[in-house]
Amino acid sequence: MAITKCLHMKQAKTGYPAKHLANGLRYIMNPEKTEHGRYVCGHNCIPEQALSQMVDTKRHFGKLDKRQGYHFILSFEEDEVSEEEAFQVVGEFVAEFLGKDFEAVYAVHNDTDHIHGHIIFNSVRCTTGYKYDYKNGDWENIIQPLTNRICREHGLSVLDLEEAKEKRKQKGQEEKSLSERDRRIRRDVDQALQDAGSYEEFLENLSSMGYELRGRKRLSVREPGAGRARRLDQLGEEYTEERLRQRFGRLPIPEMTGEEIPVEWTYVFIPYRERHLTRYQKECFLRRYRQGKPMADSKTWKYRAAIHELKKLQEEFDFLAAYRIQDKAQLKAISDATKEQLWENSRARKQLRKEMVPYEEILLLLNKLQEKQMEAELYQEGYQEFFQDHQTYQNLLGQLKEMGYSLSEAEQTDAYFFEKEEHLRIEWKKILKEKRIAERLREKAEEKENLEAQQKEKNRKPSARGRGKGG
Known part of the structure; x- marks a missing residue:
């Protein structure tokens, strides 16, 4: 068949x-x-x-x-x-x-x-x-x-x-039936784009909205609890990775073969169970456990806000366990330390941008070469209609050579800056997340103390009136 x-x-x-x-x-x-x-x-x-x-x-x-x-x-x-x-x-x-x-x-x-x-x-x-x-x-x-x-x-x-x-x-x-889902995802993507200053910040915004990001060649997003991910390039021509990156004035960076960049994972921990569960199964388990009964509706993406809150609670639990937090003073110390770390990271990023200034012309030439590389290869395979593009490609290579760089050296330079930038970005994201969690826990601790103080005050007043009447 x-x-x-x-x-x-x-x-x-x-x-x-x-x-x-x-x-x-x-x-x-x-x-x-x-x-x-x-x-x-x-x-x-x-x-x-x-x-x-x-x-x-x-x-x-x-x-x-x-x-x-x-x-x-x-x-x-x-x-x-x-x-x-x-x-x-x-x-x-x-x-x-x-x-x-x-x-x-x-x-x-x-x-x-x-x-x-x-x-x-x-x-x-x-x-x-x-x-x-x-x-x-x-x-x-x-x-x-x-x-x-x-x-x-x-x-x-x-x-x-x-x-x-x-x-x-x-x-x-x-x-x-998925058309409403597509419209909702597009609205969230547009909002994430509006609030971002770079493609990396755009991805961070999507993650903070509760979306799970997938795909190396084509970006896909999955709402918490949804069965399947949705490819963004299927939402319209304006939502391909190339067009999304162009909104920030930056072309896609070529895939590297150098030092591997660490992958960022999200973990959900379930205590007192030896059975292995997938991350999705863990999310379902925790959600149903907290609600006290299984959900009849399988379209769990409708409950995105609730699942997002659940993830925040899990983050806080992991944070408290990792740092063995005992009181607010420790939270304040961690919060202050993260501020210092963010400042150091910001200074390192500024220094990296300064390092890139002498290489800007080389990197610009490399971008132009990458745009014409496919046409040049086709000409070498016998497609004569790409002759003009091939000539442009050769002229760009000549300019690069006059500057004292080969194509492989230019690609190595680009890879060097990309790796450093990506490591700093991941470090910034990790520090910022810890800072937010620490501040959130401090606010909760203070709110709890205030409620306990108010409750003690309420309990003390009736007992005082009762003693007065008895006397």
């Missing part, structure tokens, strides 16, 4: 318009996934020249903008088909579905447990110049039935379309 998934590739917002199309073609023709190109084939084009041919078609008909191409994925059942047969099935699908109208490249990947085929085709017909128009209902009425028929001819199992339609319908209803 093969299931067909349909995707499309938009025009890139910056740089080369067909960048996503170029990335997609390069991905599906990856030698490590295709037995060194054995399972790669072109349709109405040569695979190695597919991008240039597709762009030439767009240019010829004056349709270089907007949607650039389409990406279909045919996923087969595990151990049901060999690479050769899957390649034949995908090829027959391409020949019948695209015919002579579209340039396409198709490939079969065998790097996962499930053999799957990829098809990328131009958005513009090479015969008439008309664009491919995907309509609602095409998948269940045309695309998947064609896949089923070809699979049946090869003796493979087929997808039950009625069952698939019902699942798609249920998924659509679930997405509608």
Whole structure:
């Protein structure tokens, strides 16, 4: 059985318009996934020249903008088909579905447990110049039935379309039910952005709101107690990591291979239990224990404020246990110490910024090089339309060399400052958290003392009146 998934590739917002199309073609023709190109084939084009041919078609008909191409994925059942047969099935699908109208490249990947085929085709017909128009209902009425028929001819199992339609319908209803959740997350994200001066502060604000942050490549957030996380880039074009960082005027920093930055974890402790529980299970256990009964409603994200208060109580418990707090004097001493530590951290950050000043031009050149790196690599692979970008990249490398730095040295410099900045940021966050907890506990202790004093005063007054009447 093969299931067909349909995707499309938009025009890139910056740089080369067909960048996503170029990335997609390069991905599906990856030698490590295709037995060194054995399972790669072109349709109405040569695979190695597919991008240039597709762009030439767009240019010829004056349709270089907007949607650039389409990406279909045919996923087969595990151990049901060999690479050769899957390649034949995908090829027959391409020949019948695209015919002579579209340039396409198709490939079969065998790097996962499930053999799957990829098809990328131009958005513009090479015969008439008309664009491919995907309509609602095409998948269940045309695309998947064609896949089923070809699979049946090869003796493979087929997808039950009625069952698939019902699942798609249920998924659509679930997405509608999540629309309110998406709006709520967007409001919180907008508020966190408004209150932040940098991308790192924005992440801290989200955490302080009670969100759990996930994902290294794509940022996802999960409300306390919610079953699944929500990717921010699925909330709209303005919520991708790139666009969020641009709001602070700072481009994404490349992933490093140097010293590992410590991961920040959140722990919840449950005493008197030897059984291992996940963090989510611990949160549920504590919440239900304090309420005295299980919650009937599984949508626990509605109770975000209550769970946030629960986490604060757990933080305070851990803090008291870690520092063995006995009285308010200890809390005041810790609070004063954290103020001094924050001042030292702030001074270290200012010193780091001063250190960066002589390197600003180098780091700026590095950012420009990173923006053109992909286009330069594509030109070296034979895509002549990236010649101008390649020239720009070489000129930037020349400027860097005139300053006495190689590209690797510039990247090492950037990595050095990033590591120091990230360590200081994590240290600042940890100190600030301890300061807030200490001050919060002091306020609670003072409030408790005041209440006890008031209660003693109330208890003393009636007894005094009682003695007066007796005399």
